[in-house]
Amino acid sequence: MYRFIMSLMLVLPVSVFSALNYLQEDITNDTTWTIQDSPVYIYGNITVKNGATLTIMSGVEVYFMLVEGDGGFREGSELYIADGKLIAEGTQLLPVIFTSGGDIRSDGDWGCIAVEDDSVVNLNHCVIEYAKAGLIFWNLSSMSEMASSVNYCRIYHSSEVGILFYNSSPTINFNSIKNNRYGIQTQGLSSPTVNYNDICSNYSYNFRNLSGLNQDATSNWWGTTNINEIEANIYDYYDNHNYGVVDYTPFLESSYFNEGGIGDKSLGWLRSIFVP
Known part of the structure:
Protein backbone atom coordinates (compact mmCIF):
# COMPACT_ATOMS: atom_id res chain seq x y z
CA MET A 1 0.00 0.00 0.00
CA TYR A 2 2.80 2.42 0.89
CA ARG A 3 4.55 1.93 -2.48
CA PHE A 4 1.21 2.36 -4.25
CA ILE A 5 0.55 5.68 -2.51
CA MET A 6 4.05 6.97 -3.17
CA SER A 7 3.84 6.07 -6.86
CA LEU A 8 0.55 7.94 -7.15
CA MET A 9 2.19 10.99 -5.58
CA LEU A 10 4.53 11.20 -8.54
CA VAL A 11 1.79 11.36 -11.17
CA LEU A 12 -1.33 12.82 -9.55
CA PRO A 13 -2.06 16.45 -8.61
CA VAL A 14 -2.20 17.35 -4.92
CA SER A 15 -5.98 17.81 -5.07
CA VAL A 16 -6.42 14.10 -5.70
CA PHE A 17 -4.74 13.17 -2.42
CA SER A 18 -7.73 14.34 -0.38
CA ALA A 19 -9.52 11.26 -1.61
CA LEU A 20 -6.61 9.20 -0.33
CA ASN A 21 -6.55 11.02 3.05
CA TYR A 22 -3.07 12.34 2.44
CA LEU A 23 -2.82 15.34 4.78
CA GLN A 24 -0.53 18.35 4.54
CA GLU A 25 -2.80 21.09 5.91
CA ASP A 26 -3.61 22.12 9.48
CA ILE A 27 -6.94 21.22 11.09
CA THR A 28 -8.85 24.37 12.04
CA ASN A 29 -12.41 23.02 12.27
CA ASP A 30 -13.90 20.10 14.20
CA THR A 31 -12.97 16.96 12.29
CA THR A 32 -13.74 13.26 12.73
CA TRP A 33 -11.83 10.39 11.16
CA THR A 34 -13.77 7.13 11.00
CA ILE A 35 -12.67 3.70 9.86
CA GLN A 36 -14.07 4.58 6.44
CA ASP A 37 -11.40 7.30 6.21
CA SER A 38 -8.61 4.92 7.15
CA PRO A 39 -5.74 4.85 6.48
CA VAL A 40 -4.77 8.49 6.97
CA TYR A 41 -1.32 9.63 5.77
CA ILE A 42 0.35 12.62 7.45
CA TYR A 43 3.20 14.35 5.65
CA GLY A 44 5.09 17.01 7.61
CA ASN A 45 3.66 18.85 10.62
CA ILE A 46 -0.12 18.91 11.00
CA THR A 47 -1.47 21.24 13.71
CA VAL A 48 -4.88 21.06 15.37
CA LYS A 49 -5.60 24.70 16.30
CA ASN A 50 -8.14 27.52 16.55
CA GLY A 51 -10.11 25.57 19.15
CA ALA A 52 -10.74 22.65 16.79
CA THR A 53 -11.27 19.08 17.99
CA LEU A 54 -9.88 16.14 16.04
CA THR A 55 -11.77 12.95 16.89
CA ILE A 56 -10.35 9.63 15.71
CA MET A 57 -12.62 6.61 15.93
CA SER A 58 -11.72 2.97 16.55
CA GLY A 59 -9.88 1.09 13.84
CA VAL A 60 -8.34 4.14 12.16
CA GLU A 61 -4.68 3.79 11.15
CA VAL A 62 -2.59 6.97 10.93
CA TYR A 63 0.69 6.74 9.02
CA PHE A 64 3.36 9.39 9.53
CA MET A 65 5.42 9.70 6.36
CA LEU A 66 9.19 10.04 6.40
CA VAL A 67 10.40 13.65 6.06
CA GLU A 68 13.51 15.57 7.09
CA PHE A 98 -0.26 5.87 15.03
CA THR A 99 2.72 4.41 13.21
CA SER A 100 5.47 4.86 10.65
CA GLY A 101 4.66 5.17 6.97
CA GLY A 102 7.98 3.61 6.00
CA ASP A 103 8.33 0.40 4.03
CA ILE A 104 10.52 -0.99 6.80
CA ARG A 105 9.55 0.53 10.14
CA SER A 106 12.30 1.61 12.50
CA ASP A 107 12.52 3.40 15.84
CA GLY A 108 12.41 7.16 15.25
CA ASP A 109 10.84 7.13 11.78
CA TRP A 110 8.55 10.06 12.62
CA GLY A 111 8.49 12.91 15.11
CA CYS A 112 5.84 12.82 17.81
CA ILE A 113 2.34 13.67 18.94
CA ALA A 114 2.88 16.96 20.77
CA VAL A 115 0.45 18.71 23.13
CA GLU A 116 1.12 22.35 23.97
CA ASP A 117 0.02 24.38 26.99
CA ASP A 118 -3.65 23.91 27.93
CA SER A 119 -4.60 21.87 24.87
CA VAL A 120 -6.21 18.53 25.69
CA VAL A 121 -5.52 14.99 24.54
CA ASN A 122 -7.65 12.00 25.53
CA LEU A 123 -6.33 8.70 24.16
CA ASN A 124 -7.97 5.35 24.83
CA HIS A 125 -6.89 2.02 23.32
CA CYS A 126 -4.28 3.44 20.97
CA VAL A 127 -0.97 2.17 19.63
CA ILE A 128 1.85 4.70 19.21
CA GLU A 129 4.96 3.19 17.68
CA TYR A 130 8.23 4.00 15.87
CA ALA A 131 8.26 7.72 16.74
CA LYS A 132 11.15 9.73 18.10
CA ALA A 133 8.96 10.67 21.06
CA GLY A 134 5.59 8.96 21.26
CA LEU A 135 3.89 11.74 23.23
CA ILE A 136 5.16 15.14 24.34
CA PHE A 137 3.18 17.22 26.84
CA TRP A 138 4.86 20.63 26.67
CA ASN A 139 3.79 23.61 28.73
CA LEU A 140 5.81 26.83 28.80
CA SER A 141 3.76 28.21 31.68
CA SER A 142 3.46 26.75 35.18
CA MET A 143 0.00 25.35 34.40
CA SER A 144 -0.53 21.68 33.63
CA GLU A 145 -2.71 19.69 31.26
CA MET A 146 -4.68 18.08 34.07
CA ALA A 147 -7.56 17.38 31.66
CA SER A 148 -5.44 15.17 29.40
CA SER A 149 -5.40 11.41 29.83
CA VAL A 150 -3.79 8.38 28.21
CA ASN A 151 -5.40 5.04 29.04
CA TYR A 152 -5.07 1.48 27.72
CA CYS A 153 -2.46 2.49 25.14
CA ARG A 154 0.68 0.78 23.88
CA ILE A 155 3.67 3.05 23.35
CA TYR A 156 6.56 1.18 21.76
CA HIS A 157 9.81 1.69 19.83
CA SER A 158 10.40 5.41 20.40
CA SER A 159 14.02 6.28 19.66
CA GLU A 160 14.09 8.99 22.36
CA VAL A 161 11.26 8.61 24.86
CA GLY A 162 7.82 7.04 25.12
CA ILE A 163 6.19 9.98 26.97
CA LEU A 164 7.87 13.30 27.79
CA PHE A 165 6.36 15.79 30.26
CA TYR A 166 7.46 19.40 30.65
CA ASN A 167 5.46 21.42 33.21
CA SER A 168 2.61 18.99 32.60
CA SER A 169 0.62 16.61 34.76
CA PRO A 170 -1.85 14.50 32.78
CA THR A 171 -3.17 11.10 33.85
CA ILE A 172 -1.32 8.05 32.49
CA ASN A 173 -3.03 4.81 33.55
CA PHE A 174 -3.35 1.21 32.30
CA ASN A 175 -0.76 1.54 29.50
CA SER A 176 2.09 -0.57 28.20
CA ILE A 177 5.26 1.51 27.70
CA LYS A 178 8.04 -0.69 26.37
CA ASN A 179 11.02 -0.85 24.01
CA ASN A 180 11.70 2.89 24.01
CA ARG A 181 15.02 4.54 24.88
CA TYR A 182 13.37 6.06 27.97
CA GLY A 183 9.91 4.95 28.99
CA ILE A 184 8.81 8.13 30.79
CA GLN A 185 10.71 11.39 31.29
CA THR A 186 9.56 14.24 33.56
CA GLN A 187 10.98 17.78 33.44
CA GLY A 188 10.22 21.18 34.91
CA LEU A 189 7.18 21.28 37.21
CA SER A 190 5.69 18.05 35.91
CA SER A 191 3.89 15.72 38.28
CA PRO A 192 1.79 13.33 36.19
CA THR A 193 -0.41 10.58 37.58
CA VAL A 194 1.34 7.38 36.46
CA ASN A 195 -0.26 4.24 37.89
CA TYR A 196 -1.25 0.71 36.80
CA ASN A 197 1.02 0.68 33.77
CA ASP A 198 3.58 -1.78 32.44
CA ILE A 199 6.78 0.31 32.24
CA CYS A 200 9.57 -2.08 31.41
CA SER A 201 12.05 -3.31 28.80
CA ASN A 202 13.05 0.25 27.88
CA TYR A 203 16.64 0.52 26.73
CA SER A 204 18.12 3.16 29.07
CA TYR A 205 15.69 3.93 31.90
CA ASN A 206 12.07 3.02 32.48
CA PHE A 207 11.49 6.30 34.32
CA ARG A 208 13.83 9.30 34.06
CA ASN A 209 13.01 12.16 36.41
CA LEU A 210 14.73 15.42 35.42
CA SER A 211 12.32 17.44 37.56
CA GLY A 212 13.02 18.75 41.03
CA LEU A 213 9.67 17.32 42.11
CA ASN A 214 9.11 13.86 43.53
CA GLN A 215 7.10 11.62 41.21
CA ASP A 216 4.30 9.21 42.11
CA ALA A 217 4.92 6.07 40.06
CA THR A 218 3.32 3.61 42.45
CA SER A 219 1.35 0.53 41.44
CA ASN A 220 3.16 -0.08 38.15
CA TRP A 221 4.74 -3.23 36.77
CA TRP A 222 8.48 -2.74 36.19
CA GLY A 223 9.19 -6.09 34.56
CA THR A 224 10.55 -7.57 37.79
CA THR A 225 9.94 -7.72 41.53
CA ASN A 226 13.66 -7.40 42.24
CA ILE A 227 14.12 -4.01 43.91
CA ASN A 228 17.71 -3.62 42.77
CA GLU A 229 16.68 -4.18 39.16
CA ILE A 230 13.76 -1.78 39.45
CA GLU A 231 15.97 0.95 40.90
CA ALA A 232 18.70 0.37 38.31
CA ASN A 233 16.18 1.36 35.65
CA ILE A 234 14.95 4.52 37.40
CA TYR A 235 16.89 7.79 37.18
CA ASP A 236 16.11 10.23 40.00
CA TYR A 237 17.46 11.84 43.19
CA TYR A 238 19.67 8.86 43.90
CA ASP A 239 21.52 9.46 40.64
CA ASN A 240 21.52 13.27 40.79
CA HIS A 241 20.53 15.21 43.91
CA ASN A 242 19.15 18.06 41.79
CA TYR A 243 16.14 15.91 40.94
CA GLY A 244 13.26 14.47 42.92
CA VAL A 245 12.60 10.88 43.91
CA VAL A 246 10.54 8.49 41.82
CA ASP A 247 8.36 6.66 44.34
CA TYR A 248 7.67 3.24 42.88
CA THR A 249 6.31 1.36 45.91
CA PRO A 250 3.91 -0.33 46.22
CA PHE A 251 4.39 -1.91 42.80
CA LEU A 252 2.60 -4.56 40.78
CA GLU A 253 4.03 -8.06 41.14
CA SER A 254 3.23 -8.95 37.53
CA SER A 255 1.90 -7.31 34.42
CA TYR A 256 -1.28 -5.35 35.02
CA PHE A 257 -2.63 -6.89 31.87
CA ASN A 258 -2.14 -10.31 33.43
CA GLU A 259 -4.15 -9.30 36.49
CA GLY A 260 -1.05 -9.01 38.62
CA GLY A 261 -1.31 -8.31 42.33
CA ILE A 262 0.23 -5.39 44.17
CA GLY A 263 3.43 -5.85 46.16
CA ASP A 264 4.47 -3.50 48.95
CA LYS A 265 8.21 -3.64 49.56
CA SER A 266 9.36 -1.94 52.74
CA LEU A 267 12.64 -0.85 51.15
CA GLY A 268 10.70 1.69 49.11
CA TRP A 269 9.52 3.31 52.34
CA LEU A 270 13.03 3.27 53.80
CA ARG A 271 14.36 4.80 50.61
CA SER A 272 12.03 7.79 50.83
CA ILE A 273 12.91 8.89 54.37
CA PHE A 274 16.44 9.86 53.39
CA VAL A 275 15.28 12.51 50.94
CA PRO A 276 15.62 15.99 52.47
Whole structure:
Protein backbone atom coordinates (compact mmCIF):
# COMPACT_ATOMS: atom_id res chain seq x y z
CA MET A 1 0.00 0.00 0.00
CA TYR A 2 2.80 2.42 0.89
CA ARG A 3 4.55 1.93 -2.48
CA PHE A 4 1.21 2.36 -4.25
CA ILE A 5 0.55 5.68 -2.51
CA MET A 6 4.05 6.97 -3.17
CA SER A 7 3.84 6.07 -6.86
CA LEU A 8 0.55 7.94 -7.15
CA MET A 9 2.19 10.99 -5.58
CA LEU A 10 4.53 11.20 -8.54
CA VAL A 11 1.79 11.36 -11.17
CA LEU A 12 -1.33 12.82 -9.55
CA PRO A 13 -2.06 16.45 -8.61
CA VAL A 14 -2.20 17.35 -4.92
CA SER A 15 -5.98 17.81 -5.07
CA VAL A 16 -6.42 14.10 -5.70
CA PHE A 17 -4.74 13.17 -2.42
CA SER A 18 -7.73 14.34 -0.38
CA ALA A 19 -9.52 11.26 -1.61
CA LEU A 20 -6.61 9.20 -0.33
CA ASN A 21 -6.55 11.02 3.05
CA TYR A 22 -3.07 12.34 2.44
CA LEU A 23 -2.82 15.34 4.78
CA GLN A 24 -0.53 18.35 4.54
CA GLU A 25 -2.80 21.09 5.91
CA ASP A 26 -3.61 22.12 9.48
CA ILE A 27 -6.94 21.22 11.09
CA THR A 28 -8.85 24.37 12.04
CA ASN A 29 -12.41 23.02 12.27
CA ASP A 30 -13.90 20.10 14.20
CA THR A 31 -12.97 16.96 12.29
CA THR A 32 -13.74 13.26 12.73
CA TRP A 33 -11.83 10.39 11.16
CA THR A 34 -13.77 7.13 11.00
CA ILE A 35 -12.67 3.70 9.86
CA GLN A 36 -14.07 4.58 6.44
CA ASP A 37 -11.40 7.30 6.21
CA SER A 38 -8.61 4.92 7.15
CA PRO A 39 -5.74 4.85 6.48
CA VAL A 40 -4.77 8.49 6.97
CA TYR A 41 -1.32 9.63 5.77
CA ILE A 42 0.35 12.62 7.45
CA TYR A 43 3.20 14.35 5.65
CA GLY A 44 5.09 17.01 7.61
CA ASN A 45 3.66 18.85 10.62
CA ILE A 46 -0.12 18.91 11.00
CA THR A 47 -1.47 21.24 13.71
CA VAL A 48 -4.88 21.06 15.37
CA LYS A 49 -5.60 24.70 16.30
CA ASN A 50 -8.14 27.52 16.55
CA GLY A 51 -10.11 25.57 19.15
CA ALA A 52 -10.74 22.65 16.79
CA THR A 53 -11.27 19.08 17.99
CA LEU A 54 -9.88 16.14 16.04
CA THR A 55 -11.77 12.95 16.89
CA ILE A 56 -10.35 9.63 15.71
CA MET A 57 -12.62 6.61 15.93
CA SER A 58 -11.72 2.97 16.55
CA GLY A 59 -9.88 1.09 13.84
CA VAL A 60 -8.34 4.14 12.16
CA GLU A 61 -4.68 3.79 11.15
CA VAL A 62 -2.59 6.97 10.93
CA TYR A 63 0.69 6.74 9.02
CA PHE A 64 3.36 9.39 9.53
CA MET A 65 5.42 9.70 6.36
CA LEU A 66 9.19 10.04 6.40
CA VAL A 67 10.40 13.65 6.06
CA GLU A 68 13.51 15.57 7.09
CA GLY A 69 14.16 19.07 8.39
CA ASP A 70 10.55 20.02 9.13
CA GLY A 71 11.35 22.27 12.10
CA GLY A 72 8.87 20.73 14.54
CA PHE A 73 9.32 19.39 18.07
CA ARG A 74 11.24 16.47 16.58
CA GLU A 75 12.42 15.89 13.05
CA GLY A 76 9.83 13.96 11.08
CA SER A 77 6.10 14.14 10.50
CA GLU A 78 4.15 15.21 13.59
CA LEU A 79 0.66 15.75 14.90
CA TYR A 80 0.72 18.94 16.97
CA ILE A 81 -2.14 19.97 19.27
CA ALA A 82 -1.98 23.73 19.89
CA ASP A 83 -5.14 25.49 21.07
CA GLY A 84 -7.12 22.40 20.15
CA LYS A 85 -8.13 18.94 21.28
CA LEU A 86 -7.36 15.38 20.20
CA ILE A 87 -9.72 12.55 21.11
CA ALA A 88 -8.75 9.06 19.93
CA GLU A 89 -11.26 6.41 20.99
CA GLY A 90 -10.08 2.97 20.05
CA THR A 91 -11.25 -0.34 21.45
CA GLN A 92 -9.35 -3.42 22.58
CA LEU A 93 -10.11 -5.16 19.29
CA LEU A 94 -9.90 -2.06 17.08
CA PRO A 95 -7.30 0.33 18.48
CA VAL A 96 -6.36 3.62 16.87
CA ILE A 97 -2.87 3.13 15.44
CA PHE A 98 -0.26 5.87 15.03
CA THR A 99 2.72 4.41 13.21
CA SER A 100 5.47 4.86 10.65
CA GLY A 101 4.66 5.17 6.97
CA GLY A 102 7.98 3.61 6.00
CA ASP A 103 8.33 0.40 4.03
CA ILE A 104 10.52 -0.99 6.80
CA ARG A 105 9.55 0.53 10.14
CA SER A 106 12.30 1.61 12.50
CA ASP A 107 12.52 3.40 15.84
CA GLY A 108 12.41 7.16 15.25
CA ASP A 109 10.84 7.13 11.78
CA TRP A 110 8.55 10.06 12.62
CA GLY A 111 8.49 12.91 15.11
CA CYS A 112 5.84 12.82 17.81
CA ILE A 113 2.34 13.67 18.94
CA ALA A 114 2.88 16.96 20.77
CA VAL A 115 0.45 18.71 23.13
CA GLU A 116 1.12 22.35 23.97
CA ASP A 117 0.02 24.38 26.99
CA ASP A 118 -3.65 23.91 27.93
CA SER A 119 -4.60 21.87 24.87
CA VAL A 120 -6.21 18.53 25.69
CA VAL A 121 -5.52 14.99 24.54
CA ASN A 122 -7.65 12.00 25.53
CA LEU A 123 -6.33 8.70 24.16
CA ASN A 124 -7.97 5.35 24.83
CA HIS A 125 -6.89 2.02 23.32
CA CYS A 126 -4.28 3.44 20.97
CA VAL A 127 -0.97 2.17 19.63
CA ILE A 128 1.85 4.70 19.21
CA GLU A 129 4.96 3.19 17.68
CA TYR A 130 8.23 4.00 15.87
CA ALA A 131 8.26 7.72 16.74
CA LYS A 132 11.15 9.73 18.10
CA ALA A 133 8.96 10.67 21.06
CA GLY A 134 5.59 8.96 21.26
CA LEU A 135 3.89 11.74 23.23
CA ILE A 136 5.16 15.14 24.34
CA PHE A 137 3.18 17.22 26.84
CA TRP A 138 4.86 20.63 26.67
CA ASN A 139 3.79 23.61 28.73
CA LEU A 140 5.81 26.83 28.80
CA SER A 141 3.76 28.21 31.68
CA SER A 142 3.46 26.75 35.18
CA MET A 143 0.00 25.35 34.40
CA SER A 144 -0.53 21.68 33.63
CA GLU A 145 -2.71 19.69 31.26
CA MET A 146 -4.68 18.08 34.07
CA ALA A 147 -7.56 17.38 31.66
CA SER A 148 -5.44 15.17 29.40
CA SER A 149 -5.40 11.41 29.83
CA VAL A 150 -3.79 8.38 28.21
CA ASN A 151 -5.40 5.04 29.04
CA TYR A 152 -5.07 1.48 27.72
CA CYS A 153 -2.46 2.49 25.14
CA ARG A 154 0.68 0.78 23.88
CA ILE A 155 3.67 3.05 23.35
CA TYR A 156 6.56 1.18 21.76
CA HIS A 157 9.81 1.69 19.83
CA SER A 158 10.40 5.41 20.40
CA SER A 159 14.02 6.28 19.66
CA GLU A 160 14.09 8.99 22.36
CA VAL A 161 11.26 8.61 24.86
CA GLY A 162 7.82 7.04 25.12
CA ILE A 163 6.19 9.98 26.97
CA LEU A 164 7.87 13.30 27.79
CA PHE A 165 6.36 15.79 30.26
CA TYR A 166 7.46 19.40 30.65
CA ASN A 167 5.46 21.42 33.21
CA SER A 168 2.61 18.99 32.60
CA SER A 169 0.62 16.61 34.76
CA PRO A 170 -1.85 14.50 32.78
CA THR A 171 -3.17 11.10 33.85
CA ILE A 172 -1.32 8.05 32.49
CA ASN A 173 -3.03 4.81 33.55
CA PHE A 174 -3.35 1.21 32.30
CA ASN A 175 -0.76 1.54 29.50
CA SER A 176 2.09 -0.57 28.20
CA ILE A 177 5.26 1.51 27.70
CA LYS A 178 8.04 -0.69 26.37
CA ASN A 179 11.02 -0.85 24.01
CA ASN A 180 11.70 2.89 24.01
CA ARG A 181 15.02 4.54 24.88
CA TYR A 182 13.37 6.06 27.97
CA GLY A 183 9.91 4.95 28.99
CA ILE A 184 8.81 8.13 30.79
CA GLN A 185 10.71 11.39 31.29
CA THR A 186 9.56 14.24 33.56
CA GLN A 187 10.98 17.78 33.44
CA GLY A 188 10.22 21.18 34.91
CA LEU A 189 7.18 21.28 37.21
CA SER A 190 5.69 18.05 35.91
CA SER A 191 3.89 15.72 38.28
CA PRO A 192 1.79 13.33 36.19
CA THR A 193 -0.41 10.58 37.58
CA VAL A 194 1.34 7.38 36.46
CA ASN A 195 -0.26 4.24 37.89
CA TYR A 196 -1.25 0.71 36.80
CA ASN A 197 1.02 0.68 33.77
CA ASP A 198 3.58 -1.78 32.44
CA ILE A 199 6.78 0.31 32.24
CA CYS A 200 9.57 -2.08 31.41
CA SER A 201 12.05 -3.31 28.80
CA ASN A 202 13.05 0.25 27.88
CA TYR A 203 16.64 0.52 26.73
CA SER A 204 18.12 3.16 29.07
CA TYR A 205 15.69 3.93 31.90
CA ASN A 206 12.07 3.02 32.48
CA PHE A 207 11.49 6.30 34.32
CA ARG A 208 13.83 9.30 34.06
CA ASN A 209 13.01 12.16 36.41
CA LEU A 210 14.73 15.42 35.42
CA SER A 211 12.32 17.44 37.56
CA GLY A 212 13.02 18.75 41.03
CA LEU A 213 9.67 17.32 42.11
CA ASN A 214 9.11 13.86 43.53
CA GLN A 215 7.10 11.62 41.21
CA ASP A 216 4.30 9.21 42.11
CA ALA A 217 4.92 6.07 40.06
CA THR A 218 3.32 3.61 42.45
CA SER A 219 1.35 0.53 41.44
CA ASN A 220 3.16 -0.08 38.15
CA TRP A 221 4.74 -3.23 36.77
CA TRP A 222 8.48 -2.74 36.19
CA GLY A 223 9.19 -6.09 34.56
CA THR A 224 10.55 -7.57 37.79
CA THR A 225 9.94 -7.72 41.53
CA ASN A 226 13.66 -7.40 42.24
CA ILE A 227 14.12 -4.01 43.91
CA ASN A 228 17.71 -3.62 42.77
CA GLU A 229 16.68 -4.18 39.16
CA ILE A 230 13.76 -1.78 39.45
CA GLU A 231 15.97 0.95 40.90
CA ALA A 232 18.70 0.37 38.31
CA ASN A 233 16.18 1.36 35.65
CA ILE A 234 14.95 4.52 37.40
CA TYR A 235 16.89 7.79 37.18
CA ASP A 236 16.11 10.23 40.00
CA TYR A 237 17.46 11.84 43.19
CA TYR A 238 19.67 8.86 43.90
CA ASP A 239 21.52 9.46 40.64
CA ASN A 240 21.52 13.27 40.79
CA HIS A 241 20.53 15.21 43.91
CA ASN A 242 19.15 18.06 41.79
CA TYR A 243 16.14 15.91 40.94
CA GLY A 244 13.26 14.47 42.92
CA VAL A 245 12.60 10.88 43.91
CA VAL A 246 10.54 8.49 41.82
CA ASP A 247 8.36 6.66 44.34
CA TYR A 248 7.67 3.24 42.88
CA THR A 249 6.31 1.36 45.91
CA PRO A 250 3.91 -0.33 46.22
CA PHE A 251 4.39 -1.91 42.80
CA LEU A 252 2.60 -4.56 40.78
CA GLU A 253 4.03 -8.06 41.14
CA SER A 254 3.23 -8.95 37.53
CA SER A 255 1.90 -7.31 34.42
CA TYR A 256 -1.28 -5.35 35.02
CA PHE A 257 -2.63 -6.89 31.87
CA ASN A 258 -2.14 -10.31 33.43
CA GLU A 259 -4.15 -9.30 36.49
CA GLY A 260 -1.05 -9.01 38.62
CA GLY A 261 -1.31 -8.31 42.33
CA ILE A 262 0.23 -5.39 44.17
CA GLY A 263 3.43 -5.85 46.16
CA ASP A 264 4.47 -3.50 48.95
CA LYS A 265 8.21 -3.64 49.56
CA SER A 266 9.36 -1.94 52.74
CA LEU A 267 12.64 -0.85 51.15
CA GLY A 268 10.70 1.69 49.11
CA TRP A 269 9.52 3.31 52.34
CA LEU A 270 13.03 3.27 53.80
CA ARG A 271 14.36 4.80 50.61
CA SER A 272 12.03 7.79 50.83
CA ILE A 273 12.91 8.89 54.37
CA PHE A 274 16.44 9.86 53.39
CA VAL A 275 15.28 12.51 50.94
CA PRO A 276 15.62 15.99 52.47
